[in-house]
Amino acid sequence: MPKIIAELKTEILSSARRLLFSAGYEALTMRGVAAACHVAVGTVYNYFPSKVMLVAEVILEDWKAVLLRMDAPAADETPLQGLERIFGELMAFYETYDALWQEYAADNSAPLQGVYHRQLVGQLQQRIAALLAPCAPWCSPILPEFLAEALLDAAGRGRARFDELVPILQRLL
Numbered sequence: 001m002p003k004i005i006a007e008l009k010t011e012i013l014s015s016a017r018r019l020l021f022s023a024g025y026e027a028l029t030m031r032g033v034a035a036a037c038h039v040a041v042g043t044v045y046n047y048f049p050s051k052v053m054l055v056a057e058v059i060l061e062d063w064k065a066v067l068l069r070m071d072a073p074a075a076d077e078t079p080l081q082g083l084e085r086i087f088g089e090l091m092a093f094y095e096t097y098d099a100l101w102q103e104y105a106a107d108n109s110a111p112l113q114g115v116y117h118r119q120l121v122g123q124l125q126q127r128i129a130a131l132l133a134p135c136a137p138w139c140s141p142i143l144p145e146f147l148a149e150a151l152l153d154a155a156g157r158g159r160a161r162f163d164e165l166v167p168i169l170q171r172l173l
Helices: 006-023 030-037 041-047 051-070 079-107 115-135 143-157 162-172
Strands: none
Touching: 006 030, 006 041, 006 051, 030 041, 030 051, 051 079, 051 115, 079 115, 079 143, 079 162, 115 143, 143 162
């Protein structure tokens, strides 16, 4: 049975993140991560069965941090300001991962669709529903999901600025 060292997983993820952003997805290798951590390649495989799973875990760690920031509204934040904060977090995440995502998606397009998209929309929908709770009696129950899809799409395109969305959002809210 392989020996698992708890702190090593964090070190592997940190090294993988550094290598991803300095060299890119294609150049990242399990051997390179192992060398950066001063462990054998097999040790890295004890934690992550493949490069795809390692990269997915790096992305997931960063996404969890984004969700925590989305969950931290200012005390006097309006729903529109909250949507702007969520949009800003989405844009920052996309900007951070855009180049890497293009490389990763070319080799791993299947995991990027279907179930994972629904999970992402669901996570955003929960946060948006919490923002809209004060106006729930007047808002359509499908509005949080609609807004989650709209913000995700706008941020993913990288062209939309939040101020371009404001007139639409004001009418919806």
